[in-house]
Amino acid sequence: MSKVRISEEKDILDYYQQFCLLSKILINSRQLDVEGHNKYFWLGFHQEDREALKERLFAKFPDHPPGSYFDYKEVLRTARIIFAYHEDEPGVGAL
Numbered sequence: 152m153s154k155v156r157i158s159e160e161k162d163i164l165d166y167y168q169q170f171c172l173l174s175k176i177l178i179n180s181r182q183l184d185v186e187g188h189n190k191y192f193w194l195g196f197h198q199e200d201r202e203a204l205k206e207r208l209f210a211k212f213p214d215h216p217p218g219s220y221f222d223y224k225e226v227l228r229t230a231r232i233i234f235a236y237h238e239d240e241p242g243v244g245a246l
Contacts, residue, residue, distance in 0.1 A: 156197045160235040167227055170195060192223035196230070204229055 169193055177183035182203055183191070196204065207229050208221050215221065 157200050157230070159233055160231055163227065163234055167196060168224070173222060186220065189220035189223050189226075193220050193226055196226075200230075207233060226245045 157166075172185055174188055174191070178188065195203065206228060208225065209215065211229070212221070212225070
C-alpha cells in the first residue's frame with residue numbers, strides 16, 4: 152500500500168510502469184495469476200486514492216461482484232481520467 156497519494160497523471164503512469172516490470176516476472180513464472188495481478192495493482196494505491204477510484208469504478212460497473220478486484224486496466228483507465236482531469240487543481244487526490 153502506498154504511503155503517498157497520487158497528485159498527477161504522471162504518478163499513475165510511473166506506478167503502472169514499475170508494477171508491470173515487477174509483475175511480469177511473477178506472471179511468467181506462474182507465481183501471480185490474473186486475480187492476484189488485479190489485487191496487488193489495486194493495493195498499490197493509497198487508501199484515500201482507492202476510495203476515490205472505488206466510487207468511480209462502482210458507478211461504471213454497478214454489477215461488479217463483491218469481494219473481487221477490478222481489472223487493473225479499468226483501474227488504470229479510471230485513475231488516469233480522475234487525475235488528468237484534476238491535474239491543475241490543488242489537492243488533486245481529495246475528490
